[in-house]
Amino acid sequence: MNKTALRALLRERRALIAPESHGFARPTGQGRRAPGLSQHQVDQLLHRTLGTYHRLESGSYPNPPAELLHDVAQLFGLNEQEWVLLCRYALRRDPPGPLHPSSGKEVPGVWQEAVDSIGHMAYVTDASWDLLAWNQPFRALFPGSRMPGNTMRWMLLDPDGRESLTNWHTAWAPLVMPQLRAALASRPRDDTLRQIEKEVLADPEAAPIYESGGASIHPDGDERPLMHAVHGPGWVTMCAAQPMTAPGARLIILVFHLGTRRSHTRTPMLRGGWR
Numbered sequence: 001m002n003k004t005a006l007r008a009l010l011r012e013r014r015a016l017i018a019p020e021s022h023g024f025a026r027p028t029g030q031g032r033r034a035p036g037l038s039q040h041q042v043d044q045l046l047h048r049t050l051g052t053y054h055r056l057e058s059g060s061y062p063n064p065p066a067e068l069l070h071d072v073a074q075l076f077g078l079n080e081q082e083w084v085l086l087c088r089y090a091l092r093r094d095p096p097g098p099l100h101p102s103s104g105k106e107v108p109g110v111w112q113e114a115v116d117s118i119g120h121m122a123y124v125t126d127a128s129w130d131l132l133a134w135n136q137p138f139r140a141l142f143p144g145s146r147m148p149g150n151t152m153r154w155m156l157l158d159p160d161g162r163e164s165l166t167n168w169h170t171a172w173a174p175l176v177m178p179q180l181r182a183a184l185a186s187r188p189r190d191d192t193l194r195q196i197e198k199e200v201l202a203d204p205e206a207a208p209i210y211e212s213g214g215a216s217i218h219p220d221g222d223e224r225p226l227m228h229a230v231h232g233p234g235w236v237t238m239c240a241a242q243p244m245t246a247p248g249a250r251l252i253i254l255v256f257h258l259g260t261r262r263s264h265t266r267t268p269m270l271r272g273g274w275r
Contacts, residue, residue, distance in 0.1 A: 003059030006089035010057045013076040014042065046071050056090070066096055073099050080247055097186035098127070104187075104248035107132055111243060111251075120255050121236075125151055127183070127248025128192035138254070143229045152180060153196050156206055166225035166233065173206065175222065178214035187248065219252070223262060226254075234258045237267075 015036035019026055024041055037045075042053040048068070055061035056068065069090055073083050083099040098104060104127030112133040115122045121141055123134035129152035139145050141164070148154035154161040155176050165172040180200070184193050200206045220240035227233055239253040 001059055001062065001092065002089045006059055006086070007057055009082065009085060009089060010072070010076075013078065013082070014039075014057075017076065042072070042075065045075055061090075064090055066091070069095075070099065080245075097188075098247045101187075101189055103127070104246045107243045107246045107249055115251070118253060120253050122251065122253045123151070124243065124251050125249065126246065127187060128190055129153070129183075129196075130192065132249070140230050141226075141228055141254075150192065150196070152176070152193075153199070156180070156196070157199055157203060164227050164229070166227050169205070169209070171224050173209045174212070174214055175216040175219065175224075177206075177210045177212075178216045179218065181210070181213075182217040183248065218250075223266070225262075226256070228256060231256065231258060233260045235262050 015034070017037045019037055019041060022037070022041070022045055024037070039054045039057065040050055043050050046053070046068070052061075052068070053072070056064055056072065066087070069086055073086055078086060078099060080099055080103050083095055087093060087095040106126065107124060111124050115124060115133045115135045118135055119137070121135070121138040123138045124132045126132055129150050131147065131149060131151060134147070139147060142148070143160060143164075146160070148158060148161070155165060155172065162168040177200070180193065180197060184190070184197060187193060197210075200210050218240050219238040222238045223235055224238070225233070226236045235257045237255040237257070239255065241251045243249050243251060
């Protein structure tokens with residue numbers, strides 16, 4: 001726990017909330033003059049035992065439950081970046097999921113320009129795998145340039161996807177299914193992801209693979225066989241990154257190599273200090 005940083009973050013945000021906005025009367029005459037909610041008022045609003053919030057803000061609450069942190073963040077109107085900081089300061093780890101259900105659903109518009117500047121196939125999806133931005137090389141991947149609205153559904157359920165993703169049953173599905181499960185673990189109320197899971201469980205080919213589990217949660221650095229609509233059979237090396245303002249969103253760059261066998265040399269890992 002980083003007590004100093006935690007105390008500073010919570011004090012600053014607590015001071016911004018007028019007690020009157022929550023039905024509390026500000027004392028007149030002699031009494032508390034500090035701005036914002038009092039610590040006892042926070043406890044009252046969160047329906048916690050008096051003294052609970054004081055322990056949190058003072059840093060004397062070891063391993064506070066994530067539910068308490070979530071309720072405090074909601075009350076204080078924290079944004080997603082402040083929510084991450086709160087969990088890191090209090091628990092020394094990232095939050096178990098987004099603070100707001102709507103987070104991860106949009107990225108700054110400049111991402112389209114950024115994707116257009118990439119020579120390889122590239123695209124951006126939101127936290128539900130809905131396509132937000134893509135470039136022309138990525139569009140050319142699909143027969144007739146028929147772009148899918150949701151890349152997760154396309155990879156797991158679309159017949160065209162299973163045709164384009166060479167060796168779907170062994171090289172793609174077992175690695176993509178765990179990504180869906182992991183996303184649902186952190187966003188259990190995401191209607192799009194829940195619907196995709198429902199469709200997967202109803203599919204006789206997809207359901208057994210999904211139920212078998214797996215530990216793959218991102219494709220960064222993976223190499224997989226692919227049938228390109230224009231160039232034919234080949235392999236893609238996958239690069240994955242996340243727009244920082246959109247938890248769960250992702251930028252995917254696909255580096256394509258022609259050939260039915262992986263004949264290219266795998267690029268070594270990049271490490272600092274090599275100079």
